[in-house]
Amino acid sequence: MTTDTTPALSFRRYPSTTALQCFETAARHLSFTHAAQELHMTQSAISKQVAQLEEMLNIALFYRTSHRISLTPAGKTYYLEVLNILKHIEVATTTLMSHTDNTEVLSIVSHPTLCSRWLIPILKNFNDRHPLIRLDIQEQAQPFFYEDQKVDIAFLYGDGIWSGMEALKLFDEHCIAVCCPAYLEDNLLSHQALSAGHATDVTLLHIRSRPSAWYEYFKQQDISIDGTFVGPCFDTFHTCIAAALHGHGIALVPQRLVTPELEAGSLVQVWDYASKGRGAYYMAYPLSHGRAHKTKVMIDWVKSVLE
Structure with missing residues (x-):
């Protein structure tokens, strides 16, 4: 005889998904009427589901007046948790429905x-x-x-x-300095000016995970430029590239990732140097x-x- 050794959950009183949906919709709209319209239920049915949920939890989720409802502090906390739970249920359900047994x-x-x-x-x-x-x-x-x-x-x-x-x-990663053609023309940048230390008035765009990238780029060329840590900072190369495309400054990005823009001419390489990244x-x-x-x-x- 096979014995199931999986520990049983000690708490068996769970609210129904209907009650959670009613609460989430009412909390989102702060209206039982609007919740009823969205869920195609009556207002009294929504109110009853929420009241039963509050009774089961033994805590008030809404403040109620004659004209409006608002979330209690406990209701606000519970709303965020319920929203997350319903999203997980939705993802799990649509994922299961989107493929066959052989997928x-x-x-x-x-x-x-x-x-x-x-x-x-x-x-x-x-x-x-x-x-x-x-x-x-x-x-x-x-x-x-x-x-x-x-x-x-x-x-x-x-x-x-x-x-x-x-x-x-x-x-491998080889990073190059790029900007839009208009920015290059406006700043009259050249490698000679860079070597002479005259390229300090331009805006250098940064990646948050690579705070010293510009410093290393110039150091590899034995060039000392002040202000290499000054400039807008972005989370990803994608947004940094977008900023360069819109003329916000010069981006130091992997050459392979901006090949389409370089071929189209929407970005140009500022200085004829590619720095080797520490990783790949x-x-x-x-x-x-x-x-x-x-x-x-x-x-x-x-x-x-x-x-």
């Missing part, structure tokens, strides 16, 4: 700029070739990969060494996932792109 979901995490400017383009026709593999791609601005993330493959920048991970090198871009995956069919398919796809 595999390949969970991918990638740095945002690498995702939009390299990964998405190389995945063209992937779905046509592999219709039974559904891609779930998340963007992550942080430079780290957390091992407890439920991810099959990660596209990362670093040294290629992550605990419990196998890594395939994609390409990699595709990494847990050692335990390496033999999975969906993982092997993506590895082969990326390798074919790199050939």
